[in-house]
Amino acid sequence: MRPQVLICSYLQQELVDKLIADLPEIDVVYRAELLPVPQFGADHRGRRRDLRESQIAEWRTHLANATIMFDFDWWQPKSWREHSPNLKWIQATQAGVGVRAEAMGHTENQVRITTAAGVHAKPLAEFALAGLLYFVRELPRLGCQKDQQRWATGASNTLYGQKALIVGAGSIGSEVARTLSFMGVRCDGTTRGTRVLGQPFERSVALQDCDLGEYDIVVLACPLTEETIGLFSRQRISSMKVGALLVNLARGPVLDQESVVESLKAGRLGGAVLDVTDPEPLPAGHPLWDAPNLILSPHTAANVDAENARLMELFTKNLRLYLSGGKLINSYDPFLGY
Numbered sequence: 001m002r003p004q005v006l007i008c009s010y011l012q013q014e015l016v017d018k019l020i021a022d023l024p025e026i027d028v029v030y031r032a033e034l035l036p037v038p039q040f041g042a043d044h045r046g047r048r049r050d051l052r053e054s055q056i057a058e059w060r061t062h063l064a065n066a067t068i069m070f071d072f073d074w075w076q077p078k079s080w081r082e083h084s085p086n087l088k089w090i091q092a093t094q095a096g097v098g099v100r101a102e103a104m105g106h107t108e109n110q111v112r113i114t115t116a117a118g119v120h121a122k123p124l125a126e127f128a129l130a131g132l133l134y135f136v137r138e139l140p141r142l143g144c145q146k147d148q149q150r151w152a153t154g155a156s157n158t159l160y161g162q163k164a165l166i167v168g169a170g171s172i173g174s175e176v177a178r179t180l181s182f183m184g185v186r187c188d189g190t191t192r193g194t195r196v197l198g199q200p201f202e203r204s205v206a207l208q209d210c211d212l213g214e215y216d217i218v219v220l221a222c223p224l225t226e227e228t229i230g231l232f233s234r235q236r237i238s239s240m241k242v243g244a245l246l247v248n249l250a251r252g253p254v255l256d257q258e259s260v261v262e263s264l265k266a267g268r269l270g271g272a273v274l275d276v277t278d279p280e281p282l283p284a285g286h287p288l289w290d291a292p293n294l295i296l297s298p299h300t301a302a303n304v305d306a307e308n309a310r311l312m313e314l315f316t317k318n319l320r321l322y323l324s325g326g327k328l329i330n331s332y333d334p335f336l337g338y
Contacts, residue, residue, distance in 0.1 A: 002027050003323070004086070006066035008073055009093060010038040010046060015312045023319055029066070034059050036074050042307035044071055044093040051075075068322070070315055080111075087111050089322060091315045095120055095172065096223050096251060097332055113332035114318055119310045120302035121175035124275070127301035128176050128219055128247045129183070131273030132159060134295060135245055160184030165215040167207060167232070168222030169197050172249055176219050177201055185217065192336075207231075212239045217247070224251035225337035234259040243270040249301070252278025261287045264294060275301040 007016065007030040016030045034055055036046025051059065059075060063083040069090045073080060080087060088111060095117040134140070138156040145152055162185050166173040169189035177187040181200040188210070189201040197204040212218065218240060222228050230253065237259045240246070246269055248255050257278060263269040271293040280299055282288060288296060318328050 001067075003067050003319075004065045005029065005068045005070065005319075006062050007070045008035065009044040009071040010035055011070075011308055011312070012041070015308055019312060019316060022316055023323075025323065026068075026319065029062050031058070031062070034062075040303065041305055042303050046074075048074070068319075089114070089328070091318060092116055092332070093311055095170075112328065114328050115330040115332050116311060116314060117330045118171040119307065119314060121171045123302045123304045123307075124172050124221075124249050125175040125179040127275060127297065128249060128273065129179050131247060131271075131295045132180075132217060132245055134273075135271035135293065136162075140293075158184075162186070162216040163214060164188070164217035164219060165205070165210065165212070166190070166201070167218065167220045168250065169195075169201065169204075170221065170223070173219070173221035174200065176221060176247075176249070180217070188215075190222075212236060213241045215241060215244060217245050219247040220250040220254055222250050222254060223337060224253060227337075229253045230256065232256060237263055238268070240269065242268055245269070245271050245273070247273040249275050252276045252280060257288060260294075261291045264291045269293070271295070275299055 003026045005026050005028045007028065010032065011030065013030075013032075016028065020028050034049070034051065036048050038046045056075075060083060063073060063075075065086065066084055067086050067088050069084075069087065071093045072090060073083070076083065090111060090113045092113060092115050095115050097113060097115050136157045136159050141156075159180070160183065164177075164180055164185050164187045166177050166187055166189045169177070169191045173189060177189060177200040180187055186202050187200060188203045188205050189197045190205055190207045190210075191197060195204070218232075220232055222231065228250070232248075232255045234256045237246070237256060246260065255274075255278075260269065260272055264272060272291070273295045274288070275297040276299050277286075277288060277296070282296075282298070288294065314329065320326075321328055
């Protein structure tokens with residue numbers, strides 16, 4: 001039986017056509033008019049459509065026939081066992097799929113899930129670097145001087161020679177470390193278990209044992225699991241070096257946001273760069289909106305024009321491995337949560 005691939009979120013048609021041309025031994029179903037309406041090129045959530053009964057019937061037929069899905073079903077994801085009895089594998093479009101997979105009931109071994117780990121690493125590393133340079137090179141001060149038409153000499157700091165702790169040395173954390181190392185930053189990394197890190201990390205450290213006061217920069221890049229909820233607590237934030245910079249590329253619940261706001265207002269933190277918050281979207285009136293020295297991205301730092309092309313490169317590689325019986329890239333482990 002030929003594999004039936006159902007694409008469950010928006011893709012540019014040329015990428016779908018390339019997939020079909022590259023792998024003629026599979027059947028690909030892409031019905032953009034049945035999918036959520038994207039708000040930008042790499043939007044894999046989109047605005048939910050109100051489908052007609054005939055369209056719902058068509059979508060249910062595609063779900064029933066699918067053996068492979070690109071992304072999770074958007075329509076009734078919790079009913080995947082009923083709607084997709086032939087489903088064997090889902091290629092997710094996110095690196096961190098644990099919470100989404102659990103919410104949708106995709107944690108059993110009947111269906112494999114592969115993540116998009118690595119696809120978003122470079123854009124997130126660029127975002128982290130941009131945010132850190134914003135504070136280190138005192139761009140707010142320069143902007144203020146320009147607004148005031150004030151020519152004032154002075155000096156700023158430099159990333160070169162600073163020390164960073166990367167909490168979570170997976171694909172994103174490793175790319176952040178490579179990027180910062182190129183700028184002359186010495187990077188230590190934490191991992192789950194006893195894995196020893198090589199380049200671009202100088203050392204492997206256990207978060208519970210390290211002195212956070214040694215670090216000028218802390219970057220959170222760990223997956224969201226039961227163990228990492230609240231990982232960077234008030235106590236850990238208060239033990240950071242005065243004037244240190246904090247970056248969160250992980251998930252909002254990893255970080256004690258209330259303590260971050262307090263530390264920023266008190267000047268204990270030199271700045272914070274957040275791509276994620278808890279909750280999302282961030283409601284009006286939330287203290288983060290008014291926090292000083294804070295760069296806030298609405299979980300969009302990884303959204304770049306090239307994202308879908310890189311996702312399809314990964315999906316195509318995995319499809320070839322699937323057809324040959326090889327080991328899939330980025331297999332999700334429901335017990336580890338990533």
